[in-house]
Amino acid sequence: MAKIQRALLSVTDKTGLAGFARGLAAFGCELISTGGTARLLREAGLAVRDVSEVTGFPEILDGRVKTIHPVIAAGILARRSVPGHRAALAEHGIATIDMVVVNLYAFEKAAAREDASIEELIENIDIGGPTLIRAAAKNFQDVAVVTSPDDYDSVLEEMQSSGGSLSLRTHWSLARKAFARTAEYDAAITARLASIEVEETGLVDRPSELPAALHLLLPRRQQLRYGENPHQKAALYARGAEGVANAAQLHGKELSFNNLVDLD
Structure with a gap:
């Protein structure tokens, strides 16, 4: 280059x-x-x-x-x-x-x-x-x-x-x-x-506790062994530095979707 x-x-x-x-x-x-x-x-x-x-x-x-x-x-x-x-x-x-x-x-x-x-x-x-x-x-x-x-x-x-x-x-x-x-x-x-x-008076902001629209952009962290069933494909998507997605696997085979659900 x-x-x-x-x-x-x-x-x-x-x-x-x-x-x-x-x-x-x-x-x-x-x-x-x-x-x-x-x-x-x-x-x-x-x-x-x-x-x-x-x-x-x-x-x-x-x-x-x-x-x-x-x-x-x-x-x-x-x-x-x-x-x-x-x-x-x-x-x-x-x-x-x-x-x-x-x-x-x-x-x-x-x-x-x-x-x-x-x-x-x-x-x-x-x-x-x-x-x-x-x-x-x-x-x-x-x-x-x-x-x-x-x-x-x-x-x-x-x-x-x-x-x-x-x-x-x-x-x-x-x-x-x-x-x-x-x-x-x-x-x-x-x-x-x-x-x-x-509205008749012009623009009015009515924010709520829950957003009127929600857009998620999550990077893939890892490919999973399979989904809820063996014939299904799955992957883990997450953001941030906390939670199960950031845990270190010390032993065992590649994680599946069910393994993560059990951990949550």
Whole structure:
């Protein structure tokens, strides 16, 4: 895989970002950023180009429009192996973007607050972030997409061992995480907005103890020996770090569905 030469960073959760960006810069990677993320990186002593400098277009509408621009989209989506794509980039003077580091507005955190207003919920719906994430994940063969601070260390370690690149396996793993994250994010928005209705006075929020909609996205933890009956297939799906799904099996053959039901 090609060396990562240019990264776009725009995050809400800034945990560990300065150290990660410093690691990227050590490989000669150009850093492009926006708003508070760019400010944090500059305060950490890093050289950063503003997205507005790259696009030639300023942030507008109180920050609602920052990264939504053809220059950014093309830099991410262009397939390096397609001559026509390379020619289009050259014609319009667009540089490729090799890594996208984005995490999303904290909608889930706002939705969990009982006093959150409808306006606050709406303003916490990220638009540019999911667009960048999905574009990078779609073009995973050429672009690495990093959506969680939990991946910063492993990404830098691999880059250090490979001279500044990431394997196709890592690109694909990060892309799958990215699509899972945007699906989870949209599910959270759908579930929370389901309690908002239009009445004569306007929008009215009527949250209840039980959600009006429930969307589950559960990663598969393990394949099970069989389902409730021997001819049935089964697997264990779960989230979180507690409960039976996180127990360590010390002895015996592969678990079945019935084993887990007996444990619960």
